[in-house]
Amino acid sequence: MKRNVSLAVAAAVVLAVGSFTAAPAAHAADAPRTCAKALKKPVGAAGKSARKKIGLFDASGKFLETVPASDIDADAVVEDCKEDLGLVQIKVSGKLQWVDRLDVDIRLPENAPCVVESNRQRPDHVEPVSSGAGEHCEPTKPENSRGG
Amino acid sequence: MAEAQPQPARAHLAWWARVIVALAFMSLLGVDVLKVGSASSQRSEDGVLRIASPSYVASREVTVVLIDDAYLGKVGAGWPLSYREQGLLLRRLLSYEPAAVFVDLLYRHRHAREGDGDEPADLLSPLPEVDEGARPPALLFAALSADPARTASPPADGGARSFCYHAVPEGGLTNDRLIDEASIEKSLRMPFGVSRPGAKASDEPVAAPRPASAPQLGVGLIGWSGCGGDYPLLLGGSSEAATPAFAMFRAYCARRDSPRCADLAADGGNGPAAASSAIAARFIDPMIVRWGAFPSSLQSPFYAAGVCQRATDDDGRVAAWRRWWRSLRQLALGAIFDMRLASEPELSLPCPAVPVIRADALLDGDPAALRSLLAGKAVFLGANVSGIPDWVTSPVHGRIPGVVLHAMALDNLLVDGRSYLRRLPDVVDKLIKATIVVAIALGAPALLTRKRLLLPDGFKAALGFALWGVYALFLISESLVASGRTYWYEALAVIGVAIAFDLIKPTETFRYALLLTVMAAMALVGLRFGWSPWNWIGLLLVMAATLETLKSFLKPTTPKPFPHPASLLAPVAARLFRSLPLLRRSAP
Numbered sequence: 001m002k003r004n005v006s007l008a009v010a011a012a013v014v015l016a017v018g019s020f021t022a023a024p025a026a027h028a029a030d031a032p033r034t035c036a037k038a039l040k041k042p043v044g045a046a047g048k049s050a051r052k053k054i055g056l057f058d059a060s061g062k063f064l065e066t067v068p069a070s071d072i073d074a075d076a077v078v079e080d081c082k083e084d085l086g087l088v089q090i091k092v093s094g095k096l097q098w099v100d101r102l103d104v105d106i107r108l109p110e111n112a113p114c115v116v117e118s119n120r121q122r123p124d125h126v127e128p129v130s131s132g133a134g135e136h137c138e139p140t141k142p143e144n145s146r147g148g
Numbered sequence: 149m150a151e152a153q154p155q156p157a158r159a160h161l162a163w164w165a166r167v168i169v170a171l172a173f174m175s176l177l178g179v180d181v182l183k184v185g186s187a188s189s190q191r192s193e194d195g196v197l198r199i200a201s202p203s204y205v206a207s208r209e210v211t212v213v214l215i216d217d218a219y220l221g222k223v224g225a226g227w228p229l230s231y232r233e234q235g236l237l238l239r240r241l242l243s244y245e246p247a248a249v250f251v252d253l254l255y256r257h258r259h260a261r262e263g264d265g266d267e268p269a270d271l272l273s274p275l276p277e278v279d280e281g282a283r284p285p286a287l288l289f290a291a292l293s294a295d296p297a298r299t300a301s302p303p304a305d306g307g308a309r310s311f312c313y314h315a316v317p318e319g320g321l322t323n324d325r326l327i328d329e330a331s332i333e334k335s336l337r338m339p340f341g342v343s344r345p346g347a348k349a350s351d352e353p354v355a356a357p358r359p360a361s362a363p364q365l366g367v368g369l370i371g372w373s374g375c376g377g378d379y380p381l382l383l384g385g386s387s388e389a390a391t392p393a394f395a396m397f398r399a400y401c402a403r404r405d406s407p408r409c410a411d412l413a414a415d416g417g418n419g420p421a422a423a424s425s426a427i428a429a430r431f432i433d434p435m436i437v438r439w440g441a442f443p444s445s446l447q448s449p450f451y452a453a454g455v456c457q458r459a460t461d462d463d464g465r466v467a468a469w470r471r472w473w474r475s476l477r478q479l480a481l482g483a484i485f486d487m488r489l490a491s492e493p494e495l496s497l498p499c500p501a502v503p504v505i506r507a508d509a510l511l512d513g514d515p516a517a518l519r520s521l522l523a524g525k526a527v528f529l530g531a532n533v534s535g536i537p538d539w540v541t542s543p544v545h546g547r548i549p550g551v552v553l554h555a556m557a558l559d560n561l562l563v564d565g566r567s568y569l570r571r572l573p574d575v576v577d578k579l580i581k582a583t584i585v586v587a588i589a590l591g592a593p594a595l596l597t598r599k600r601l602l603l604p605d606g607f608k609a610a611l612g613f614a615l616w617g618v619y620a621l622f623l624i625s626e627s628l629v630a631s632g633r634t635y636w637y638e639a640l641a642v643i644g645v646a647i648a649f650d651l652i653k654p655t656e657t658f659r660y661a662l663l664l665t666v667m668a669a670m671a672l673v674g675l676r677f678g679w680s681p682w683n684w685i686g687l688l689l690v691m692a693a694t695l696e697t698l699k700s701f702l703k704p705t706t707p708k709p710f711p712h713p714a715s716l717l718a719p720v721a722a723r724l725f726r727s728l729p730l731l732r733r734s735a736p
Contacts, residue, residue: 063232113508
């Protein structure tokens with residue numbers, strides 16, 4: 001009996017430790033791949049050169065206008081970023097604006113693609129082609145069907 | 149009975165009779181009985197293009213940027229990409245200052261309903277402008293071609309126009325634009341410079357007014373028929389209906405200085421319209437696209453090891469011996485199976501000669517590597533997304549995304565200019581074939597009866613046997629070093645064939661190997677001069693059939709001994725067969 005209790009305690013301890021150590025890993029997997037690394041990063045000098053122009057976007061990625069890169073605030077850092085669009089939010093002329101990460105030269109080399117499979121198929125490859133069914137698509141019922 | 153007597157009349161079969169026999173077999177090839185003619189023609193062409201692929205040296209001026217499933221998954225985007233996402237992508241691409249970009253995506257239908265926020269204008273509004281004094285890049289989009297039979301002005305002979313011409317049509321080239329206007333979303337037609345179908349270019353505004361520093365927009369026509377597997381550069385006999393490769397060639401040459409761009413220069417005189425027509429006439433013939441076997445080293449930073457076959461050196465060159473070795477392997481192993489099915493990249497050659505990078509590289513890739521791939525280059529942006537069919541079959545790589553075909557066609561133009569590979573005129577092609585076949589018919593007596601004309605039979609038999617032996621050894625050595633497929637059964641089969649031929653027709657192997665080598669070599673040499681690979685496999689079949697038929701007329705018809713007296717294995721075989729009652733009579 002005593003032995004069973006100690007086994008149960010040990011198992012509980014193992015489970016608890018496991019869940020504690022697994023939690024940060026799971027969180028890391030869900031976290032944006034690049035934002036965490038880009039946040040609070042100062043915008044480099046390359047992004048502020050006098051000749052260069054940068055594009056301003058809204059949060060949905062709609063292009064607004066082009067402004068000189070010299071309008072970026074001297075102490076500008078990345079305040080926020082949009083992973084899917086590759087936009088970062090920085091201060092431009094004192095206002096928070098969304099700009100393209102490439103315009104301000106914020107690259108994350110670890111995020112660069114490394115192709116592991118070539119884009120070719122064997123000549124005998126067969127691939128089903130489908131345009132997909134729309135959400136309002138109702139299959140035709142057989143003529144003799146009484147329906148349900 | 150005079151059954152074993154040689155008949156003098158047969159031995160001197162008239163030359164014209166021999167020619168008739170040869171031409172009869174060639175006619176069978178021409179009539180294409182059971183599709184033997186077309187099948188052997190396709191096989192001949194594919195074989196030559198594949199064997200010659202290692203000798204193709206790419207221009208290093210063309211790059212493909214691909215949107216694929218991995219890219220969509222990584223950025224969490226759906227398909228099609230919204231106009232905003234595409235606008236951002238184009239903005240990023242243009243920030244590397246390419247000379248010209250072709251977008252191989254069709255904008256036929258709106259992605260969303262009007263008022264949903266994602267407007268077609270969002271595609272073009274983020275495009276960057278160049279600094280004052282600099283030449284803006286060309287940005288060309290795909291548009292479907294209109295059927296020239298319905299939309300183009302009819303030719304002088306009153307017939308209907310077709311997509312493909314091998315020479316300037318009667319009445320000369322037209323300047324019909326041949327664009328299917330409906331293939332472009334209506335709000336994008338004006339920015340793209342698309343006019344109504346059938347209208348002459350000079351009648352319509354080319355594009356809505358845009359700043360001089362903005363990318364210059366235009367279209368390249370996709371979609372054609374009747375060209376076989378060839379790539380047309382101009383459609384419907386029109387100097388204005390350029391397909392993507394030729395539209396990009398013009399756009400690139402207007403911005404960069406390349407030796408082959410001289411082929412777009414006018415020879416002088418007769419006004420701009422005549423000059424434009426004369427230039428277009430140089431490119432009216434569809435192209436047989438040549439494919440390379442060595443991918444560019446410039447793309448290596450974006451690929452994991454072992455995905456592609458060995459790339460070029462850093463300077464774009466490849467040692468001559470390496471090219472020869474790759475050709476030899478393609479020839480030797482390609483003779484027994486389709487190398488594109490191999491799992492080993494060195495055999496299947498999965499990567500094309502133009503660099504292909506994934507679209508997300510633009511944002512996070514090494515800037516220096518990206519500049520070397522994109523700055524001042526001709527760039528093709530295309531997609532390879534599951535369920536959206538845009539594949540072409542290459543004789544070298546297998547099935548590849550369609551955008552790579554456009555890129556390779558442009559690369560061919562930048563490498564060979566107006567001397568790109570094209571089909572020989574039909575008359576010339578037939579004349580060459582007829583000349584070869586007639587020559588064989590005339591030389592048949594010497595080939596068949598004067599056996600010691602060049603080499604003694606024993607020597608020929610030994611050479612033939614050695615050829616098979618070397619081939620078997622090659623297959624065995626490949627099996628020993630290969631990580632994927634092995635060739636033990638094939639090697640065993642080759643040994644079996646070597647033994648059988650040595651016992652029955654020991655000198656034939658050498659004779660046909662010689663013919664095969666001469667035919668293949670002629671096709672390869674022709675390639676060097678821009679002549680299309682002719683049907684050398686079909687010709688070989690015609691020659692074999694002709695020689696075998698003429699043999700019965702030119703040679704005595706005495707029964708053949710078994711094993712053949714010239715056989716290397718005869719002494720061993722004779723001893724062996726003596727112990728087998730059924731074959732004893734045949735032994736010498």
